Amino acid sequence: MIVKTIPSTWLIEEEHRLDCGPFVKGSMEARKILEHLNCKKDLLVEVTKDGIGGMYHVGQDKIMRASDTEHGMPFLRSADIMRADLSYQLLISRKQVSGNPLFACPEGATLITRSGTIGRMIYAREDYSNVAISQDVLKVVPDTKKIPSGYLYAFLISKYGVPIVTGGTFGSIITHIEAENIADLPIPRISAIEEKVHKQIQESAKLLTKYQAALNQxxxxxxxxxxxxDITPTEWHSWGSDLGFTAKAGVKSLRALNFNPRYIRLCERIKQAPWKSLGELCVTGTLQRGSRFNRIDAHPDYAYKLVGQKELFWLRPEGRWIAKKFVPDDVLVDEGSILVAARGTLGESELYCRATYIHGKLTENAYSEDILRVIGDENLIERGALFAFIRSESAFRMLRSISVGSKLQDHHYAMLPSLPVPYPSSDVTKRCHDLVITAYEAREEAIELEDQARALVERTIEEGGR
Known part of the structure; x- marks a missing residue:
């Protein structure tokens, strides 16, 4: 519980608003600091395209799903915009999007989660131009004749912008923000740094586009x-349902899903090319989830950041700080490890069985027990190359087909090692590995550039806006 004493003048300034949000989240303090800056301030509504019309969301609209990319485009919800890899999203009808331009996401816009968890933000890079954004995300489109888009974004994600954005929330159980709640957000105009900050954010966005392209390549x-x-979701579903078939079950499993005809057909297709089993390609003793342990909260100086399944796929994984002294060794993973979401349900939009790669600073995190560790044997295959396959739709469908459980699914660990993996020549696996490393190095550099841009904005404000 937070207890805070505030002056009565703050209540008057907030038009006698009595909910605690603006007062305990730092919104009022941030506004006071900005008021005393010795520089011009513009209201957010004054620097957005078409004024209040430049801050919008799609509104209530029944979503029309599409089954293929010819008739559909990727659809991002509030949690999706935080993901680093935008592949394999659900599709929304292109016809619906063309009929409602508010679904569109202009490059350079700042996207703000506006429902539930408020105030998470991302900069709309080039590859966002072919996606549709849900009603749970507020788009802030700058007028680039008035303000550089990268500078506006860097200020909004700063320790002065975020509290004011989140301070505008309303609602009791499910909180929201609307354009009107942040229209009067003051933007300090610091000409000495605006262009530099903008270029850093733009370069960061280009590097993330490079990251996505290199992974797909x-x-x-x-x-x-x-x-x-690689199979597509459309092709997978066109192979029919998993009803009315017979199979020789053997002794490993009696669950029909583990012998469904689509899974068998996909395995047989992969085996038409050179292949090896997943167990053969992995380091002995891996292909298992992490250990269970007591989680003791601690100060970050004495703790690891524990990342769970959902945050695993975020550009900036968030987590809980747990004491280093009380965790088993396998909460940490080596460079080149492949982590797969290993607990969940079979919904098409669920992360269960999706994969990510560990490189660079990602090795500093701890990872929860609900994540499968896949570590390639470097004597047989480059680890980045193995990830290039594990992240594919084909691997995703095979991993889901060996699920066990009732509501919450897990992998059948007796069947997991036998999954077939295409086995290219060593020169190809080296090229695939290099592409994956290039992708993750671009991602890490992009994060560093964004951090530098935000830090420059914060430092300049602390110095009085000079």
Whole structure:
């Protein structure tokens, strides 16, 4: 519980608003600091395109799903915009999007989660131009003749911008913000740094676009090199339902899902090319989830940041700080490890069985027990190349087909090692690995550039806006 004493003048300034949000989240303090800056301040509504019309969301609209990319485009909800890899999103009808331009996301806009968890933000990079954004995300589109888009974003994500954004929330059980709640947010105009900050944010966005392109290229190269194509969700569903079939079950499982015809057909297609089993390609003793342990909260100086399944796929994984002294060794993972969401349900939009790669600063985090560790044997395959396959739709469908459980699914660990993996030549796996490393180095550099831009804005404000 937070207890805070505030002056009565703050209540008057907030038009006698009595909910605690603006007063305990730092919103009023941030506004006071900005008021005393020795520089011009513009209201947010004054620097957005078409004024209040430049801050919008799509509103209530029944979503029309699409089954293929010819008729659909990726659809991002509030949690989705935080993901680093935008592949494999659900599709929304292109016809619906063309009929409602508010779904569109202009490059350079600041996207703000506006429902539930408020105030998470992302900069709309080039590859956002072909996605649709849900009603749970507020788009702030700058008038670039009045303010550089990168500078506006860097200020909004700063320790002065975020409290004011979140201070505008309303609602009791499910909180929201609307454009009107942040229209009067003051933007300090600091000409000495605006262009530099903008260029840093723009370069960060370009690097994230490079990250996405390199990952997709690695996966495509991996399949092409053995004469295969990755399956698409449309193709998978076109193979029919999993009803009314017979199979020789054996002794490992009696669950029909583990022998469904689509899974068998996909495995047989992969085995038409050179292949090895997943267990053969992995370090002995891996292909298992993490250990269970007591989580003791601690100060970050004495703790690891524990990342769970949902945050695992975020550009900036968030987590809980747990004491280093009380955790088992396997909460940490080595460079080149592949982590797969290993607990969940079978919904098409769920993260269960999606994968990510650990590189660079990501090795500093701890990872929860609900995450499968897949570590390639470097004597047999480059680890980045193995990830290029594990992140594919084909691997995703095979991993889901060996699920066990009732409501909450897990992998059948007796069947997991036998999954077939295409096995390209060593020169191809090296190229795939290099593409994955290039992608993750671009991602890390992008985060560093964004951090530098935000820090420059904060430091300049602390120095009085000079």
């Amino acid at each position: 690695a996966t495509e190269l991996y399949f092409d090199s053995v004469g295969l194509k």
